[in-house]
Amino acid sequence: MPSAISSLAREHLDRVRAFYDAAPTVPLPGARAYRALLAHYYNLLIPAGASVLEIGCGSGELLSRIRAARKVGIDLSATQIAAARVRLPEAEFFAQAGELCETSERAETFDVIIISDTLNLAADVQRLFERLHVVSNADTRLLVNFQNTLWRPFLSLARGLGLKAKQPQNSWLASSDVLNLLRLAGWSPVARHGRILVPFHALGLGSFVNRWLGPLLQWFCLTVFLVARRDAGGTQRPLTVSVVIPARNEAGNILAAVARTPEMGAGTELIFVEGHSRDHTWAEMQRVVAANPQRRIKILRQTGQGKGDAVRAGFAVATGEVLMILDADLTMPPEELPKFYEVIASGRADFANGVRLVYPMDEKAMQFLNLCANKAFGLIFTWLLGQPVKDTLCGTKVLTRSHYERIAAHRSYFGDFDPFGDFDLLFGAAKQNLKIADVPIRYRERTYGTTNIQRWRHGWLLLRMVLFAARKLKFI
Numbered sequence: 001m002p003s004a005i006s007s008l009a010r011e012h013l014d015r016v017r018a019f020y021d022a023a024p025t026v027p028l029p030g031a032r033a034y035r036a037l038l039a040h041y042y043n044l045l046i047p048a049g050a051s052v053l054e055i056g057c058g059s060g061e062l063l064s065r066i067r068a069a070r071k072v073g074i075d076l077s078a079t080q081i082a083a084a085r086v087r088l089p090e091a092e093f094f095a096q097a098g099e100l101c102e103t104s105e106r107a108e109t110f111d112v113i114i115i116s117d118t119l120n121l122a123a124d125v126q127r128l129f130e131r132l133h134v135v136s137n138a139d140t141r142l143l144v145n146f147q148n149t150l151w152r153p154f155l156s157l158a159r160g161l162g163l164k165a166k167q168p169q170n171s172w173l174a175s176s177d178v179l180n181l182l183r184l185a186g187w188s189p190v191a192r193h194g195r196i197l198v199p200f201h202a203l204g205l206g207s208f209v210n211r212w213l214g215p216l217l218q219w220f221c222l223t224v225f226l227v228a229r230r231d232a233g234g235t236q237r238p239l240t241v242s243v244v245i246p247a248r249n250e251a252g253n254i255l256a257a258v259a260r261t262p263e264m265g266a267g268t269e270l271i272f273v274e275g276h277s278r279d280h281t282w283a284e285m286q287r288v289v290a291a292n293p294q295r296r297i298k299i300l301r302q303t304g305q306g307k308g309d310a311v312r313a314g315f316a317v318a319t320g321e322v323l324m325i326l327d328a329d330l331t332m333p334p335e336e337l338p339k340f341y342e343v344i345a346s347g348r349a350d351f352a353n354g355v356r357l358v359y360p361m362d363e364k365a366m367q368f369l370n371l372c373a374n375k376a377f378g379l380i381f382t383w384l385l386g387q388p389v390k391d392t393l394c395g396t397k398v399l400t401r402s403h404y405e406r407i408a409a410h411r412s413y414f415g416d417f418d419p420f421g422d423f424d425l426l427f428g429a430a431k432q433n434l435k436i437a438d439v440p441i442r443y444r445e446r447t448y449g450t451t452n453i454q455r456w457r458h459g460w461l462l463l464r465m466v467l468f469a470a471r472k473l474k475f476i
Contacts, residue, residue, distance in 0.1 A: 005099050005100070005123070005124055005127055006124070008123075009099070009123035009124045009127070010123070012123040012169075013076060013097050013099070013123045015168055015169070016076065016121055016123075016168050017076045017077055017097075019167075019168040020058070020075075020076070020077035020079065020080055020168075021077050021078065021079045021080075022079075023077075023079075023080075023165070024165075025059040025079065025080060025082075025083035026059070026083075027059070027061055027165070028164075028165055030164065030199070030200055031061075031164075031165060032061065033199070033200050033201055034196075034199045034200070035061050035062045035065065036065060037195075037196055037199065037210065038062060038116060038117075038145060038196075038223070039062055039065030039066055041145075041193075041195050041196075041225060042062075042066055042114065042116075042143065043065075043066065043067050044476060045112075045141075045143055045225070045227065045433060046066065046067065046068060046111075046112050046143070047111065047112075047406070047410070047432065048067065048410075049068075049069045050068050050069060050070075050110075050111035050112050051068065051069060051070040051071075051072075051110045051111045051112070052066055052068040052070065052071050052072070052110060052111070052112045052113075052114060053072045053073070053074070053110040053112070053113045053114070053135060054066075054071075054072070054073045054074070054113075054114040054115075054116065055074050055098040055101065055113065055114065055115045055118060055128070055132075056074070056075055056076075056098060056115060056116070056117075056118030056121070056122075057073030057074060057075050057080075057081075057084055057093070058075055058077075058080045058084070059080045059083035059084050059087060060073055060083070060084030060085075060087045060088045060091070060093070061087070062114075062116055063084070063088060063091060063114075064087055064088045066114070068112070070110075071088065071090070071091035071092070072091065072092045072093070072094070072110070073088075073091060073092075073093045073094070074093070074094050074095075074096055074097075074098060074101060075093070075095065075096075076095065076096060076097040076098075077095070078095040081093045081094070081095040097123070098115070098118070098122065098128045098131065098132075099122065099123060099124055099127045099128045099131055100131065101128075101131045101132065101134060101135060102134065107134075108135065109135055109136055109137040109140060110135055110136065110140060111139070111140060111141070112140070112141050112142075112143060113132055113135065113136060113140060113141075113142045113143065114143050114144075115128075115142070115143070115144045115145075116144075116145050117145060117146060117147065119144065119146050119171075119173055119178065120146060120147070120170040120171045120172060120173055121167070121168065121170050121171075122171075125171075125173070125178075125181045126181050126184050126185050127185075128185075129142075129181060129182060129184075129185030129186075129187055130185045130186065132185075132187075133186060133230065136230055137230075138229075138230060138232075138347065139229075140229070140230060141190070141227055141228070141229060141433045142182075142187060142227070142228040142229070143225065143226075143227055144178065144225070144226045144227075144228070145195075145223050145224060145225045145226075146173060146178060146223070146224055147222060147223060147224070148194070148220075148221060148222055148223065148224055149172050149173075149174050150219075150220060151222050152172055175192065175224055175226075178224075178226060179226070182226070182228050186230065186231045187228040187229065187230060187231065188228060188229050188230070188231050188435060189226060189227070189228050190227040190228055190229055190387060190433055190434070190435045191226070191227045191385065191386035191387045191430070191433065192224065192225070192226055192227075192386050192387070193218065193224075193225040193226075193227075193386045194214070194217075194218030194219060194220070194221035194223070194224055194225075195210070195214060195218075195221050195222075195223050195224075195225055196210055196214065196221055196222045196223045197209050197210055197213060197214045197217060197220065197221055197222065198210055199222050199223075211475055211476065212475055215470075215474035215475055227386075227433050229350070229433075229435055231347075232346055232347025232348055236345050236346060236347055237266075238265045238266040238345070239265045239266055239320070239321040239322050239341075239344075239345050239400075240265060240266045240267045240268075240269075240319065240320040240321050240322070241264045241265050241266075241267070241268040241269070241320045241321070241322045241324060241341060242268075242269050242271055242314075242315075242318035242319060242320030242322070242323050242324065243261055243268060243269070243270050243271065243324045243325075243326050243337065244271045244273065244310075244311055244314030244315060244318065244323065244324065244325050244326070245257055245270060245271065245272050245273070245314075245325075245326050245327075245328050246273045246275055246302075246307050246310035246311055246314070246325075246327070246328060247272055247273065247274055247275065247277070247281055247285070247328035248274070248275040248276060248277050248281070248310075248328075249277045249278055249279050249281060249450075250277070250279075250281055250328035250329060250448065251277070251279045251280045251281045251283075251284040251448075252447075252448030253328050253329060253330050253447075253448050254272065254281065254284045254285055254288050254328070255284070255288050255291075256330060257270070257272075257326065257328060257330060257334060258270060258288055258292055258295055258297065260330070260333070260334040260335055261326065261334040261337065262334070262335065262337065262338060264322075264337065264338055264341045265321075265322065265341060265345060267296070267320075268296065268320070269296040269297070269298065269318070269319060269320060270295060270296065270297045270298070271297075271298045271299075271300070271314045271317060271318055272285050272297070272298070272299045272300075272328075273299075273300055273301075273302050273310040273311070273313055273314045274299065274300070274301045274302060275302040275305075275307070275310050276302065276305075282299075282301065285299040286299065298317060300313065300314070300317065305419065306419030306420065306421075307395075307419065307420050307421050308418050308419050308420050308421030308422075308424055309419070309421075310421075311325055311421045312408075312421070315404060315408075318401070320401065321400060321401055322341060322344050322345065322398065322399075322400055322401070323398065323399060323400070323401055323404050324337060324340060324341075324396070324397075324398045325395055325396055325397050325398070325421075326395070326396060327395035327396070329446045329448075330444070330446075330447070331365060331443055331444050331445065331446055332354055332356075332394065332395060332396045332441050332443065332444075333441070333442065333444060336441045336442070337396075337398075339439055339441075340352040340354070340396065340398040340439055341398070343398070343437050343439060344398055344399065344400060348437060349434075349435045349436065349437030350399060350400070350403050350429070350434035350435045350436070351397070351398070351399045351403065351425075351426075351429040351434045351435065351436045351437070352397070352398040352399070352437050352439050353389060353391070353392075353394065353396075353397055353426070353436055353437065353438055353439065354391065354394035354395070354396035354397065354439055354441050355390045355391040355394060355438045355439060355440045355441065356374070356391050356394050356441060356443035357371075357374060357375065357378070357390055357391050358390070358440035359440055359441070359442045359443075360442075361442065361443035361444070362443065362444050362445035363445070364445045365443045365444055365445045365446075366443065373462075374391055374392070374393055377392045377393065377462070377466070378390045378391055378392060380466055381426065381466075383474075384430070384466070384469060384470060384473055384474060385426070385427075385430040385436070385473070386430070387430070387435070387436055388436075388438065389426065389436055389438065390438050391438070392422055392423065392426060393420075393422050393462075394422075394441070394443075395422070396439075396441065397422065397425055397426075399425075399429070399434070403429070403432065403434055406432050407424075407425065407428030407429060407431075407432055408428075410428065410431060410432065411424070411428065413431060413472065414427055414428070414431075414468075414469065414472055417465055417468060418465055419461075420462075423462070423465050423466075423469065427469050427472075427473065430473065431473070
């Protein structure tokens with residue numbers, strides 16, 4: 001339950017309300033340019049067709065620039081709300097404090113909740129975050145931006161010179177403060193991004209600096225963006241599972257994959273996708289299906305090329321609520337799949353990503369250059385996605401069907417650029433603001449066949465994909 005709001009907090013709200021009731025409803029030109037920048041980055045985080053609630057919407061300047069199917073704004077100043085209704089007549093507005101948030105008598109939840117440059121004015125930030133549970137659901141994303149404390153002297157100087165509008169007494173919350181308050185209020189941080197080095201146009205120079213230098217100097221950016229999701233609400237019901245196993249020249253591993261993959265949740269189906277093998281993989285799949293009538297097994301032959309295509313073909317015929325990828329070489333032990341299931345079924349994360357770089361691995365499981373490359377990609381992806389990802393190329397990745405469908409529906413943003421499928425899923429998950437959890441596994445040496453990876457050619461291809469994705473995620 002939300003904590004009670006104190007009398008001191010109410011006094012602060014009254015002072016802030018009085019200040020903004022008397023403040024102009026038309027922002028200064030610099031403020032309009034800054035909000036246009038904020039809207040640009042918010043629109044990258046908000047899915048098309050989403051319903052959006054903004055807390056502390058003021059006169060609706062930011063909300064008017066947001067692309068959304070439904071827009072609702074809340075602000076404690078009746079004067080600012082009246083101006084917002086004129087600026088954005090198709091939206092809905094309520095004059096109230098976020099700490100007392102109620103959008104209507106009916107229980108309505110939103111896909112996205114925005115709190116833009118409002119936290120430092122809030123009377124009780126923890127209470128504000130707690131109250132947002134009333135208007136959110138398990139898939140709601142809370143998007144927050146606030147100003148970097150490193151910029152405090154520059155912003156104070158700008159205010160003193162009249163270049164920035166005056167404000168009532170406010171806090172200066174650090175990122176660590178906001179992250180702690182989110183956790184105290186039952187929200188789980190997903191990602192952190194630093195944006196905007198130059199908060200004005202500067203004859204086009206600002207756009208150049210923000211686009212190309214901002215991503216490299218995130219800790220010095222003016223604005224910190226945080227994405228959060230609601231904490232899981234306890235034990236969830238058992239879910240059905242589909243394990244997709246792409247297999248090319250893996251005849252010796254098919255029977256072991258069936259024997260070693262445990263039943264999970266409310267039932268598990270195995271889906272083998274044969275990918276133009278030169279050995280008897282397809283015949284072995286048929287034999288194993290006939291020999292194991294007690295297991296739910298589907299087999300199909302891939303028509304396209306590459307592991308990514310095979311995974312998508314398997315997901316297309318899967319019936320489970322949880323979708324898993326298991327490499328047929330079994331270097332990731334199938335016995336460890338229940339760990340991934342628990343992460344997803346419990347709601348602790350939206351996307352479970354296997355990590356081979358935590359526990360000791362078999363001596364010949366991974367060559368030294370591959371190990372170095374995997375560690376490097378992990379560092380790059382952590383920067384790209386704004387959340388920690390230690391191992392990008394482990395074949396085991398798990399998510400719910402509904403989240404995969406969201407990724408697939410917006411695949412055109414990146415395009416069909418990844419023949420392996422790992423980057424496609426990770427970049428898609430980040431674009432949909434899904435919380436990624438690394439799940440350490442013990443990596444084993446292959447016992448049958450040889451790898452299908454060509455180290456140098458595929459390594460160069462992976463690097464090109466990273467550069468392409470950086471252009472779509474960071475340098476924008």
